Protein backbone atom coordinates (compact mmCIF):
# COMPACT_ATOMS: atom_id res chain seq x y z
CA UNK A 1 0.00 0.00 0.00
CA UNK A 2 1.33 3.40 -0.97
CA UNK A 3 1.85 6.05 1.69
CA UNK A 4 2.75 9.73 1.94
CA UNK A 5 3.09 12.13 4.84
CA UNK A 6 0.37 14.32 3.32
CA UNK A 7 -2.30 13.55 0.72
CA UNK A 8 -4.19 16.49 -0.80
CA UNK A 9 -7.50 15.70 -2.52
CA UNK A 10 -8.09 18.05 -5.45
CA UNK A 11 -5.80 20.15 -7.64
CA UNK A 12 -7.64 23.49 -7.69
CA UNK A 13 -6.19 26.75 -6.31
CA UNK A 14 -6.63 25.63 -2.67
CA UNK A 15 -5.09 22.16 -2.99
CA UNK A 16 -2.21 23.25 -5.19
CA UNK A 17 -1.38 26.26 -3.02
CA UNK A 18 -1.46 24.04 0.08
CA UNK A 19 0.91 21.58 -1.64
CA UNK A 20 3.13 24.43 -2.78
CA UNK A 21 3.40 25.74 0.79
CA UNK A 22 4.19 22.28 2.18
CA UNK A 23 6.74 21.61 -0.57
CA UNK A 24 8.49 24.91 0.13
CA UNK A 25 8.38 24.79 3.89
CA UNK A 26 8.78 21.12 4.86
CA UNK A 27 10.52 17.98 3.66
CA UNK A 28 7.27 15.99 3.96
CA UNK A 29 6.31 13.59 1.17
CA UNK A 30 3.23 15.26 -0.34
CA UNK A 31 0.87 14.03 -3.07
CA UNK A 32 -1.96 15.88 -4.80
CA UNK A 33 -4.67 13.58 -6.21
CA UNK A 34 -6.73 15.27 -8.93
CA UNK A 35 -9.72 13.54 -10.54
CA UNK A 36 -9.36 15.29 -13.91
CA UNK A 37 -6.86 13.99 -16.45
CA UNK A 38 -5.12 17.38 -16.44
CA UNK A 39 -5.05 20.26 -13.94
CA UNK A 40 -6.12 22.60 -16.74
CA UNK A 41 -9.40 20.67 -17.15
CA UNK A 42 -10.74 22.52 -14.07
CA UNK A 43 -11.72 25.35 -16.38
CA UNK A 44 -14.78 26.78 -14.63
CA UNK A 45 -13.54 30.08 -13.30
CA UNK A 46 -13.46 33.55 -14.88
CA UNK A 47 -10.26 34.17 -12.97
CA UNK A 48 -11.07 37.69 -11.77
CA UNK A 49 -8.77 38.55 -8.90
CA UNK A 50 -6.82 41.21 -7.03
CA UNK A 51 -3.36 42.28 -5.94
CA UNK A 52 -3.35 40.09 -2.83
CA UNK A 53 -3.27 37.00 -5.08
CA UNK A 54 -0.80 38.27 -7.69
CA UNK A 55 1.67 39.81 -5.23
CA UNK A 56 0.91 37.71 -2.17
CA UNK A 57 1.31 34.32 -3.86
CA UNK A 58 4.03 35.10 -6.46
CA UNK A 59 1.75 34.61 -9.45
CA UNK A 60 3.70 35.33 -12.65
CA UNK A 61 2.51 37.77 -15.34
CA UNK A 62 2.49 34.93 -17.86
CA UNK A 63 -0.79 33.58 -16.40
CA UNK A 64 -2.46 37.01 -16.18
CA UNK A 65 -4.64 37.75 -19.22
CA UNK A 66 -5.32 41.38 -18.35
CA UNK A 67 -5.23 44.03 -15.64
CA UNK A 68 -7.49 47.08 -15.37
CA UNK A 69 -7.71 50.03 -12.97
CA UNK A 70 -11.46 50.06 -12.26
CA UNK A 71 -14.55 48.07 -11.48
CA UNK A 72 -17.86 49.33 -12.91
CA UNK A 73 -21.03 48.56 -10.95
CA UNK A 74 -24.28 48.90 -12.87
CA UNK A 75 -27.94 48.65 -11.91
CA UNK A 76 -30.85 48.60 -14.35
CA UNK A 77 -30.18 52.30 -15.13
CA UNK A 78 -27.42 53.57 -12.78
CA UNK A 79 -23.67 53.17 -13.23
CA UNK A 80 -20.64 53.91 -11.01
CA UNK A 81 -16.93 53.54 -11.61
CA UNK A 82 -14.99 52.33 -8.57
CA UNK A 83 -11.19 52.71 -8.49
CA UNK A 84 -10.41 49.07 -7.62
CA UNK A 85 -7.46 47.70 -9.61
CA UNK A 86 -8.00 44.11 -10.69
CA UNK A 87 -6.64 41.23 -12.77
CA UNK A 88 -8.08 38.46 -14.90
CA UNK A 89 -6.21 35.17 -14.76
CA UNK A 90 -5.96 32.50 -17.42
CA UNK A 91 -7.40 30.02 -14.90
CA UNK A 92 -6.15 26.76 -16.52
CA UNK A 93 -2.68 28.27 -17.03
CA UNK A 94 -2.73 29.50 -13.42
CA UNK A 95 -3.47 25.96 -12.17
CA UNK A 96 -0.71 24.53 -14.37
CA UNK A 97 1.72 27.09 -12.94
CA UNK A 98 0.75 26.20 -9.35
CA UNK A 99 1.13 22.49 -10.15
CA UNK A 100 4.56 22.96 -11.76
CA UNK A 101 5.73 25.06 -8.84
CA UNK A 102 4.52 22.44 -6.34
CA UNK A 103 6.35 19.73 -8.33
CA UNK A 104 9.50 21.86 -8.36
CA UNK A 105 9.32 21.66 -4.56
CA UNK A 106 9.07 17.88 -4.61
CA UNK A 107 5.28 17.39 -4.56
CA UNK A 108 3.89 14.41 -6.46
CA UNK A 109 0.97 15.79 -8.56
CA UNK A 110 -1.11 12.85 -9.78
CA UNK A 111 -3.96 13.49 -12.24
CA UNK A 112 -6.71 11.06 -13.24
CA UNK A 113 -7.04 9.85 -9.63
CA UNK A 114 -10.54 10.15 -8.13
CA UNK A 115 -10.82 9.91 -4.35
CA UNK A 116 -13.97 8.08 -3.24
CA UNK A 117 -13.78 7.84 0.58
CA UNK A 118 -11.69 8.71 3.59
CA UNK A 119 -9.89 5.80 5.26
CA UNK A 120 -10.82 6.07 8.93
CA UNK A 121 -9.38 4.04 11.84
CA UNK A 122 -10.54 4.64 15.43
CA UNK A 123 -12.05 7.98 14.44
CA UNK A 124 -8.83 9.24 12.83
CA UNK A 125 -8.44 9.80 9.09
CA UNK A 126 -5.39 7.76 8.05
CA UNK A 127 -5.66 7.92 4.26
CA UNK A 128 -8.03 7.77 1.30
CA UNK A 129 -9.58 5.24 -1.03
CA UNK A 130 -9.35 6.22 -4.68
CA UNK A 131 -9.52 5.01 -8.26
CA UNK A 132 -6.72 5.55 -10.76
CA UNK A 133 -8.54 4.69 -13.96
CA UNK A 134 -10.02 1.25 -13.32
CA UNK A 135 -7.64 0.42 -10.51
CA UNK A 136 -8.86 0.84 -6.92
CA UNK A 137 -6.16 2.01 -4.51
CA UNK A 138 -5.77 2.82 -0.85
CA UNK A 139 -3.22 5.47 0.06
CA UNK A 140 -2.21 6.08 3.67
CA UNK A 141 -1.11 9.44 5.04
CA UNK A 142 -0.44 11.13 8.39
CA UNK A 143 -2.49 14.07 7.16
CA UNK A 144 -5.26 14.17 4.55
CA UNK A 145 -6.41 17.53 3.15
CA UNK A 146 -9.76 17.92 1.44
CA UNK A 147 -9.40 20.50 -1.35
CA UNK A 148 -12.00 18.98 -3.66
CA UNK A 149 -14.00 22.21 -4.11
CA UNK A 150 -17.81 22.27 -3.87
CA UNK A 151 -17.85 18.46 -4.22
CA UNK A 152 -16.48 18.33 -0.65
CA UNK A 153 -15.81 14.63 -1.12
CA UNK A 154 -14.37 14.10 2.37
CA UNK A 155 -15.89 16.99 4.33
CA UNK A 156 -19.34 15.78 3.32
CA UNK A 157 -18.74 12.16 4.34
CA UNK A 158 -16.98 13.13 7.56
CA UNK A 159 -19.80 15.50 8.56
CA UNK A 160 -17.42 18.49 8.59
CA UNK A 161 -19.55 20.53 6.17
CA UNK A 162 -23.20 20.29 5.19
CA UNK A 163 -22.94 21.16 1.50
CA UNK A 164 -26.68 20.68 1.02
CA UNK A 165 -27.45 23.35 3.62
CA UNK A 166 -25.17 25.86 1.84
CA UNK A 167 -26.53 28.25 -0.76
CA UNK A 168 -26.05 26.94 -4.28
CA UNK A 169 -25.23 29.22 -7.17
CA UNK A 170 -24.36 28.60 -10.80
CA UNK A 171 -22.38 30.57 -13.34
CA UNK A 172 -21.70 30.34 -17.05
CA UNK A 173 -19.46 32.48 -19.23
CA UNK A 174 -18.30 32.82 -22.82
CA UNK A 175 -14.65 33.56 -23.44
CA UNK A 176 -14.78 35.56 -26.63
CA UNK A 177 -12.73 37.41 -29.20
CA UNK A 178 -13.98 40.76 -30.44
CA UNK A 179 -14.21 44.41 -29.41
CA UNK A 180 -14.45 45.51 -25.75
CA UNK A 181 -14.36 49.26 -25.15
CA UNK A 182 -14.07 49.41 -21.34
CA UNK A 183 -10.80 49.28 -19.39
CA UNK A 184 -12.62 47.88 -16.34
CA UNK A 185 -14.46 44.86 -14.98
CA UNK A 186 -18.21 45.41 -15.47
CA UNK A 187 -20.73 43.94 -12.98
CA UNK A 188 -24.46 44.41 -13.65
CA UNK A 189 -27.04 43.93 -10.89
CA UNK A 190 -30.31 43.71 -12.80
CA UNK A 191 -32.84 40.88 -12.58
CA UNK A 192 -33.56 41.18 -16.31
CA UNK A 193 -29.94 40.40 -17.13
CA UNK A 194 -29.34 37.96 -14.26
CA UNK A 195 -32.31 37.13 -11.98
CA UNK A 196 -31.08 36.79 -8.39
CA UNK A 197 -27.42 37.32 -9.33
CA UNK A 198 -25.29 39.48 -11.62
CA UNK A 199 -23.96 39.61 -15.14
CA UNK A 200 -20.32 40.48 -15.85
CA UNK A 201 -17.94 41.40 -18.64
CA UNK A 202 -14.19 41.31 -17.93
CA UNK A 203 -11.31 42.36 -20.19
CA UNK A 204 -9.01 39.40 -20.94
CA UNK A 205 -6.22 40.75 -23.14
CA UNK A 206 -6.01 42.26 -26.61
CA UNK A 207 -9.29 41.59 -28.44
CA UNK A 208 -10.39 39.04 -25.83
CA UNK A 209 -13.05 39.37 -23.12
CA UNK A 210 -15.26 37.21 -20.93
CA UNK A 211 -19.04 37.66 -20.57
CA UNK A 212 -21.04 35.71 -18.04
CA UNK A 213 -24.08 35.41 -15.81
CA UNK A 214 -24.41 33.89 -12.36
CA UNK A 215 -27.18 33.59 -9.83
CA UNK A 216 -28.02 32.07 -6.47
CA UNK A 217 -30.76 29.47 -6.83
CA UNK A 218 -32.98 30.84 -4.01
CA UNK A 219 -33.01 34.38 -5.42
CA UNK A 220 -33.21 33.22 -9.01
CA UNK A 221 -36.48 31.45 -8.17
CA UNK A 222 -37.88 34.67 -6.66
CA UNK A 223 -36.88 36.97 -9.50
CA UNK A 224 -37.04 34.94 -12.68
CA UNK A 225 -39.88 35.54 -15.14
CA UNK A 226 -42.34 32.66 -15.66
CA UNK A 227 -41.31 32.09 -19.30
CA UNK A 228 -37.63 31.81 -18.47
CA UNK A 229 -34.77 30.67 -20.70
CA UNK A 230 -31.57 28.78 -19.86
CA UNK A 231 -28.51 30.43 -18.28
CA UNK A 232 -26.82 29.98 -21.68
CA UNK A 233 -29.57 32.13 -23.25
CA UNK A 234 -29.11 34.77 -20.54
CA UNK A 235 -25.37 34.96 -21.32
CA UNK A 236 -26.15 35.23 -25.06
CA UNK A 237 -28.65 38.05 -24.40
CA UNK A 238 -26.19 39.89 -22.13
CA UNK A 239 -23.42 39.40 -24.71
CA UNK A 240 -25.62 40.86 -27.47
CA UNK A 241 -27.19 43.63 -25.40
CA UNK A 242 -24.50 46.26 -25.02
CA UNK A 243 -22.85 48.47 -27.66
CA UNK A 244 -19.66 48.64 -25.56
CA UNK A 245 -18.72 45.17 -26.79
CA UNK A 246 -19.15 43.04 -29.87
CA UNK A 247 -18.30 39.35 -30.18
CA UNK A 248 -16.48 37.92 -33.21
CA UNK A 249 -16.19 34.39 -31.87
CA UNK A 250 -16.99 32.47 -28.69
CA UNK A 251 -13.78 30.49 -28.23
CA UNK A 252 -14.70 28.69 -25.00
CA UNK A 253 -17.61 28.24 -22.60
CA UNK A 254 -16.91 27.83 -18.86
CA UNK A 255 -19.48 26.86 -16.25
CA UNK A 256 -19.76 25.54 -12.74
CA UNK A 257 -21.52 25.69 -9.40
CA UNK A 258 -20.59 27.25 -6.11
CA UNK A 259 -21.82 26.38 -2.61
CA UNK A 260 -21.42 29.08 -0.02
CA UNK A 261 -22.34 29.71 3.58
CA UNK A 262 -20.79 31.85 6.29
CA UNK A 263 -17.66 29.64 6.19
CA UNK A 264 -17.82 28.80 9.92
CA UNK A 265 -17.50 25.06 9.41
CA UNK A 266 -15.31 22.27 10.79
CA UNK A 267 -11.97 22.74 9.09
CA UNK A 268 -9.95 20.29 11.17
CA UNK A 269 -10.42 16.76 12.47
CA UNK A 270 -8.11 13.98 13.64
CA UNK A 271 -5.74 13.49 10.69
CA UNK A 272 -7.68 15.78 8.36
CA UNK A 273 -7.92 19.42 7.25
CA UNK A 274 -10.20 21.12 4.72
CA UNK A 275 -9.38 24.15 2.55
CA UNK A 276 -11.01 26.25 -0.17
CA UNK A 277 -14.51 25.45 -1.34
CA UNK A 278 -14.45 21.95 0.16
CA UNK A 279 -15.44 23.81 3.31
CA UNK A 280 -17.00 26.92 1.72
CA UNK A 281 -14.20 29.48 1.92
CA UNK A 282 -15.62 31.38 -1.08
CA UNK A 283 -16.81 34.89 -0.35
CA UNK A 284 -20.60 34.67 0.01
CA UNK A 285 -21.25 38.18 -1.33
CA UNK A 286 -19.72 38.25 -4.83
CA UNK A 287 -18.61 34.61 -5.19
CA UNK A 288 -14.91 35.48 -5.33
CA UNK A 289 -13.26 32.18 -4.47
CA UNK A 290 -9.65 32.14 -5.67
CA UNK A 291 -8.27 34.57 -3.08
CA UNK A 292 -9.96 32.90 -0.07
CA UNK A 293 -8.99 29.45 -1.41
CA UNK A 294 -5.32 30.48 -1.48
CA UNK A 295 -5.54 32.23 1.88
CA UNK A 296 -7.20 29.26 3.55
CA UNK A 297 -4.48 27.02 2.08
CA UNK A 298 -1.73 29.18 3.53
CA UNK A 299 -3.37 29.32 6.95
CA UNK A 300 -3.90 25.55 6.91
CA UNK A 301 -0.27 24.99 5.87
CA UNK A 302 0.92 26.94 8.92
CA UNK A 303 -0.95 24.54 11.22
CA UNK A 304 0.00 21.47 9.14
CA UNK A 305 3.73 22.26 9.11
CA UNK A 306 3.62 22.73 12.87
CA UNK A 307 1.66 19.49 13.38
CA UNK A 308 3.98 17.40 11.19
CA UNK A 309 7.06 18.80 12.93
CA UNK A 310 5.55 17.78 16.27
CA UNK A 311 4.50 14.35 14.94
CA UNK A 312 0.94 15.12 16.06
CA UNK A 313 -1.84 15.51 13.50
CA UNK A 314 -4.69 15.31 15.99
CA UNK A 315 -7.61 17.71 15.77
CA UNK A 316 -6.35 19.41 18.91
CA UNK A 317 -3.18 20.48 17.09
CA UNK A 318 -4.72 21.14 13.65
CA UNK A 319 -7.62 23.19 15.01
CA UNK A 320 -5.27 26.19 15.31
CA UNK A 321 -6.13 26.72 11.61
CA UNK A 322 -9.89 26.49 12.19
CA UNK A 323 -9.72 28.95 15.08
CA UNK A 324 -7.61 31.38 13.02
CA UNK A 325 -9.94 31.26 10.01
CA UNK A 326 -12.98 31.75 12.23
CA UNK A 327 -11.31 34.68 13.96
CA UNK A 328 -9.82 36.41 10.90
CA UNK A 329 -12.49 35.65 8.27
CA UNK A 330 -15.55 34.34 10.08
CA UNK A 331 -17.13 37.61 11.29
CA UNK A 332 -16.60 39.29 7.90
CA UNK A 333 -17.95 36.35 5.93
CA UNK A 334 -20.98 36.24 8.24
CA UNK A 335 -21.66 39.93 7.57
CA UNK A 336 -21.13 39.48 3.81
CA UNK A 337 -23.62 36.64 3.84
CA UNK A 338 -26.25 38.96 5.31
CA UNK A 339 -25.44 41.65 2.73
CA UNK A 340 -25.75 39.02 -0.03
CA UNK A 341 -29.18 38.02 1.26
CA UNK A 342 -30.26 41.63 0.76
CA UNK A 343 -28.36 42.46 -2.43
CA UNK A 344 -29.64 39.59 -4.58
CA UNK A 345 -33.19 40.27 -3.42
CA UNK A 346 -33.16 44.05 -4.11
CA UNK A 347 -35.81 45.40 -6.45
CA UNK A 348 -34.71 47.44 -9.47
CA UNK A 349 -34.86 50.78 -7.62
CA UNK A 350 -32.71 49.41 -4.78
CA UNK A 351 -30.20 47.97 -7.26
CA UNK A 352 -29.79 51.45 -8.79
CA UNK A 353 -29.51 53.16 -5.40
CA UNK A 354 -26.96 50.57 -4.22
CA UNK A 355 -24.84 51.27 -7.30
CA UNK A 356 -25.11 55.05 -6.84
CA UNK A 357 -24.08 54.72 -3.19
CA UNK A 358 -21.15 52.47 -4.11
CA UNK A 359 -20.02 55.25 -6.46
CA UNK A 360 -19.82 57.64 -3.49
CA UNK A 361 -17.49 55.43 -1.37
CA UNK A 362 -14.20 57.07 -0.38
CA UNK A 363 -10.84 55.53 -1.43
CA UNK A 364 -10.48 54.08 2.10
CA UNK A 365 -13.96 52.55 1.91
CA UNK A 366 -13.21 51.12 -1.55
CA UNK A 367 -10.11 49.52 -0.11
CA UNK A 368 -12.25 47.99 2.64
CA UNK A 369 -14.83 46.85 0.07
CA UNK A 370 -12.07 45.11 -1.93
CA UNK A 371 -10.83 43.41 1.25
CA UNK A 372 -14.38 42.50 2.37
CA UNK A 373 -13.71 44.49 5.49
CA UNK A 374 -16.54 47.06 5.37
CA UNK A 375 -17.57 48.35 8.78
CA UNK A 376 -21.17 48.42 9.93
CA UNK A 377 -21.35 52.15 9.19
CA UNK A 378 -19.94 51.58 5.65
CA UNK A 379 -22.62 48.96 5.09
CA UNK A 380 -25.38 51.24 6.35
CA UNK A 381 -24.12 53.94 3.96
CA UNK A 382 -24.38 51.46 1.08
CA UNK A 383 -27.73 49.98 2.03
CA UNK A 384 -30.74 51.31 0.04
CA UNK A 385 -33.34 50.54 2.68
CA UNK A 386 -36.89 49.73 1.57
CA UNK A 387 -39.79 49.02 4.00
CA UNK A 388 -40.34 45.62 2.31
CA UNK A 389 -36.94 44.58 3.71
CA UNK A 390 -38.39 44.49 7.23
CA UNK A 391 -40.09 41.16 6.50
CA UNK A 392 -36.59 39.71 5.86
CA UNK A 393 -35.38 40.58 9.37
CA UNK A 394 -36.02 37.17 11.03
CA UNK A 395 -34.06 35.34 8.30
CA UNK A 396 -31.20 37.85 8.45
CA UNK A 397 -31.00 37.61 12.23
CA UNK A 398 -30.61 33.83 11.90
CA UNK A 399 -27.45 34.45 9.84
CA UNK A 400 -26.05 36.92 12.36
CA UNK A 401 -26.48 34.65 15.38
Ligand SMILES: Cc1cc2nc3c(=O)[nH]c(=O)nc-3n(C[C@H](O)[C@H](O)[C@H](O)COP(=O)(O)OP(=O)(O)OC[C@H]3O[C@@H](n4cnc5c(N)ncnc54)[C@H](O)[C@@H]3O)c2cc1C
Nearest residue numbers: 010012013014035045046048115149171256276277289290
Ligand atom coordinates in the same frame (compact mmCIF):
# COMPACT_ATOMS: atom_id res chain seq x y z
C1 LIG B 1 -18.53 30.11 -13.45
C2 LIG B 1 -17.62 30.47 -12.30
C3 LIG B 1 -16.88 31.64 -12.36
C4 LIG B 1 -16.05 31.99 -11.29
N1 LIG B 1 -15.32 33.14 -11.37
C5 LIG B 1 -14.50 33.50 -10.37
C6 LIG B 1 -13.71 34.68 -10.47
O1 LIG B 1 -13.77 35.41 -11.44
N2 LIG B 1 -12.86 34.96 -9.44
C7 LIG B 1 -12.79 34.17 -8.32
O2 LIG B 1 -12.00 34.49 -7.40
N3 LIG B 1 -13.53 33.05 -8.19
C8 LIG B 1 -14.37 32.70 -9.20
N4 LIG B 1 -15.10 31.55 -9.09
C9 LIG B 1 -14.95 30.72 -7.89
C10 LIG B 1 -13.61 29.99 -7.89
O3 LIG B 1 -13.36 29.40 -9.15
C11 LIG B 1 -13.58 28.91 -6.81
O4 LIG B 1 -14.01 29.46 -5.59
C12 LIG B 1 -12.18 28.34 -6.65
O5 LIG B 1 -11.81 27.67 -7.84
C13 LIG B 1 -12.14 27.38 -5.46
O6 LIG B 1 -10.92 26.72 -5.43
P1 LIG B 1 -10.79 25.26 -4.76
O7 LIG B 1 -9.40 24.83 -5.02
O8 LIG B 1 -11.31 25.30 -3.40
O9 LIG B 1 -11.82 24.35 -5.57
P2 LIG B 1 -11.93 23.96 -7.14
O10 LIG B 1 -11.36 25.04 -8.01
O11 LIG B 1 -13.33 23.56 -7.30
O12 LIG B 1 -10.96 22.72 -7.26
C14 LIG B 1 -11.31 21.46 -6.74
C15 LIG B 1 -10.56 20.39 -7.51
O13 LIG B 1 -10.84 19.14 -6.90
C16 LIG B 1 -11.07 18.18 -7.91
N5 LIG B 1 -11.89 17.10 -7.35
C17 LIG B 1 -13.21 17.13 -7.05
N6 LIG B 1 -13.61 15.94 -6.57
C18 LIG B 1 -12.52 15.15 -6.53
C19 LIG B 1 -12.29 13.81 -6.12
N7 LIG B 1 -13.29 13.04 -5.67
N8 LIG B 1 -11.03 13.30 -6.21
C20 LIG B 1 -10.01 14.06 -6.68
N9 LIG B 1 -10.18 15.34 -7.11
C21 LIG B 1 -11.42 15.89 -7.02
C22 LIG B 1 -11.77 18.95 -9.01
O14 LIG B 1 -11.65 18.30 -10.27
C23 LIG B 1 -11.02 20.28 -8.98
O15 LIG B 1 -9.90 20.30 -9.82
C24 LIG B 1 -15.95 31.17 -10.15
C25 LIG B 1 -16.69 29.97 -10.09
C26 LIG B 1 -17.52 29.62 -11.15
C27 LIG B 1 -18.29 28.36 -11.07
